[in-house]
Amino acid sequence: MKRLIVIAVTLLVCVTLESAAQEAPPDGLTLRQGDVRIVKIGEGVNASGVQGAIDTGGAPSPVPMFSKRGALYGIVAVDLYQQPGVYHLTVYEEATKRALSTRALIVEKGEFQKSISPHWNTQVFGQVDLARIAREKKEMAEALATSAPLPLWQDGTIYPIQKTDHTGLITTPFGQIRMNPAQDWYRFHRGTDFQAPQGFSIRAIAAGKVAHLGRDYLLEGNITVIDHGLGIFSSYLHQSAFLVKVGDEVKKGDVIGRVGSTGNSNAPHLHLALRIGGAVVDPIQFIEALR
Numbered sequence: 001m002k003r004l005i006v007i008a009v010t011l012l013v014c015v016t017l018e019s020a021a022q023e024a025p026p027d028g029l030t031l032r033q034g035d036v037r038i039v040k041i042g043e044g045v046n047a048s049g050v051q052g053a054i055d056t057g058g059a060p061s062p063v064p065m066f067s068k069r070g071a072l073y074g075i076v077a078v079d080l081y082q083q084p085g086v087y088h089l090t091v092y093e094e095a096t097k098r099a100l101s102t103r104a105l106i107v108e109k110g111e112f113q114k115s116i117s118p119h120w121n122t123q124v125f126g127q128v129d130l131a132r133i134a135r136e137k138k139e140m141a142e143a144l145a146t147s148a149p150l151p152l153w154q155d156g157t158i159y160p161i162q163k164t165d166h167t168g169l170i171t172t173p174f175g176q177i178r179m180n181p182a183q184d185w186y187r188f189h190r191g192t193d194f195q196a197p198q199g200f201s202i203r204a205i206a207a208g209k210v211a212h213l214g215r216d217y218l219l220e221g222n223i224t225v226i227d228h229g230l231g232i233f234s235s236y237l238h239q240s241a242f243l244v245k246v247g248d249e250v251k252k253g254d255v256i257g258r259v260g261s262t263g264n265s266n267a268p269h270l271h272l273a274l275r276i277g278g279a280v281v282d283p284i285q286f287i288e289a290l291r
């Protein structure tokens with residue numbers, strides 16, 4: 001059976017490689033900074049024993065792969081900070097590390113809303129605060145270092161804030177570029193903000209396991225991180241209350257916390273962030289792609 005799969009993958013790869021050689025990448029992918037795209041890798045291929053990676057010059061970032069109705073798919077994610085350029089998405093055999101297919105991945109600059117205000121970046125952090133931010137960053141990085149080896153999100157996704165007349169609206173989109181005209185400074189908004197009042201229920205966007213609770217972080221406030229497997233993590237910031245603990249298994253739509261305004265926040269709202277294989281990406285694209 002395994003041999004059959006290998007043959008099937010090899011055949012598919014040969015076809016893919018041949019067509020790639022004939023003309024400029026017909027199966028090349030074009031994505032923008034922060035984009036998430038579900039890409040069909042092939043028919044009749046099983047996800048076990050096969051891995052995908054994007055080479056971006058540094059350490060290759062893994063591509064989560066999953067099977068659905070006999071076909072193999074990859075979740076291709078481009079980091080918000082990825083330099084535009086031509087990269088490669090390679091699918092290889094896990095055991096032998098032999099490349100089965102390679103296709104071009106063209107990364108274009110993202111088109112993001114701009115917010116220009118003299119209020120951005122006016123907060124001054126002292127040594128104590130900077131040390132605290134560094135410590136909290138390290139804790140987060142450690143929590144994100146290991147992920148379940150299987151996809152846990154397979155039954156789809158849901159929005160974290162239920163849509164009503166006064167909740168669930170996106171108040172600040174992913175990627176918004178914040179600039180202070182008086183400074184040589186800008187920063188991307190690294191998640192999506194949802195409108196919701198203090199205490200409103202926050203729902204897990206997909207099934208997973210609670211990987212981390214950050215308590216009263218200086219910037220993120222109370223933050224819950226959920227591992228969805230294969231390096232996919234969702235984070236819920238500025239909460240007023242935690243309703244889960246580390247290690248809890250959650251289902252899609254489970255209430256995991258309450259909306260608040262803890263950390264660096266002016267008013268109650270939910271900031272949802274998503275990482276795939278280390279890449280900071282648009283959570284809405286992920287939710288929509290897997291809904």
Ligand SMILES: [Zn+2]
Pocket residue numbers: 172189191192193270271272
């Ligand atoms: Zn935000």
